[in-house]
Amino acid sequence: MTDIVAFQDVAKRYPGGKIALENVSLTLARGEMAFLTGHSGAGKSTLMKLIGLIERPTRGQVVINGIDLARVPRRQIPRYRQRLGLIFQNYNLLFDRTVFDNVALPLVIRGIAHRDIARRVRAALDTVGLLSHERKFPITLSGGEQQRIGIARAVVDRPYLLLADEPTGNLDPALSADIMRLFHRLNETGTSIMIATHAVDLVERMGHRRIALDHGHLDGQLAHESTGA
């Protein structure tokens, strides 16, 4: 199994009849980085939510790292999520905790020994270039720095897949490019990454595969096109 993400004829219909995804089949190879693009409401977030088991598909099969998500019972969802790295548009940091404690949270949740936590948190903070900020509180940092903390938190437990939903949605172009370069570097160290974004111009300069969604359908021409890195 070389694909980290495999969607097979997936449809998602929300209660009330709104169709978010229709007949979506796609794959992300292990170690690949891809952008999920499309207008707002095209189904990017729904696709991310299906991978994170925040939603379940109405039809079709989602297989992540060899795990058929339909076979993950509710009770097992936390364990499944522990192996994903999730990054959000609004960073979702906890403001009553220091940078260090925010980044350490996934390790604390996993029950990792305390002395290992410190080492791994510092390694993650070093990766995003914010090692000197570990004692600060997130509120004192800029938006770009906060998103770096969010990324450090996502990678601290070495996930097999990084999922980022509009990670640069709240950042100006220069900071957005910074963040995207950070993802690029993480990908070079072997992490599989899927990024949902509507910053198309930025994506095209990056030169990774682009998966385009349009009203819940895959845009066929773009789906298998590789712009060649």
Added chain:
Amino acid sequence: MATSRHRSRRAGASQPATVALRGWLLAHARCSLESLGRLHRRWLTSLLTTLVIGIALALPTGLYIVAKNLDTLSSSWHRSIQISLYLKQDVAADDGAALAQRLASDDDIEQTHFISAAQGLADFRKNSGFGAAIDALGKNPLPGVIEVTPRASMPAAAVSELVERLGRNTSVERAEMDQAWLRRLTAILGLVSRASWVIGLLLSAAVLFIVGNTIRLDIENRREEIEVMKLLGATDAFIRRPFLYSGIWYGLLGSILALVVLGGCYIALGGPLATLTASYNGSLETRGLGSGGALGVLAIGILLGWAGCAISVNRRLAAIEPR
């Protein structure tokens, strides 16, 4: 399942069970301290909750102590019960003494004391100062009396039966004991003791609601944090843990406060209480809660805090899911 395979490989290879256990204990210790810190940061809310719990626990406990002491008091009164058998005028002093001796061997009777008519008169003359008036009567008006002390710890009903039985003796004119007040007292004591339990139950329910409500507000305030933790893969048990510790802390602090309140009451009542005990020539002993009782209050407080939280937290957490 692939996720559990990852986990067991990581945990199993490098960590023996004792290390894992120590890590688990450390995590709990840290979590309980964090909860305490959180209580401290929102100290006003915490203080109010603790105060209400403290008073709610102090009331029934205080009532329980009062009931227990009155019970001791009543049994000491019980011991001082005496039945007076007024003998018929024609019973000779020797016969009276013999009867007293016979009664003393009765199973229901602790001891008897015979006071002959002559002795009664002598006592009366000495104590009352009416000597001259009595002399004027020319004839001893007093009957012989046997004072009967019933067996200790005899129930009130049995005592009145005994009085009736003694009254039927042919030598006895009249058997007397004012027992109606004793029955009433026993009934009142039963009522106070029962009331302490009923009030205790009601206020325990109140403590459950207070803790539950405080935790509910706490969960509402931390809703976003809980959603983030769920997204990061926190189990319900992990998210629940700090809240449960908050409940335990509330219960513990509340019950400590209850003990302090009771101690304060004891000091405040100390003066009149000392006067009362002194009037019993030291035969009356007041009893406090004792260390066992104090530990019991702490245990009940902790249990109520934990339970109030557990009831509230499970339902609330299930309702919070990331969107």
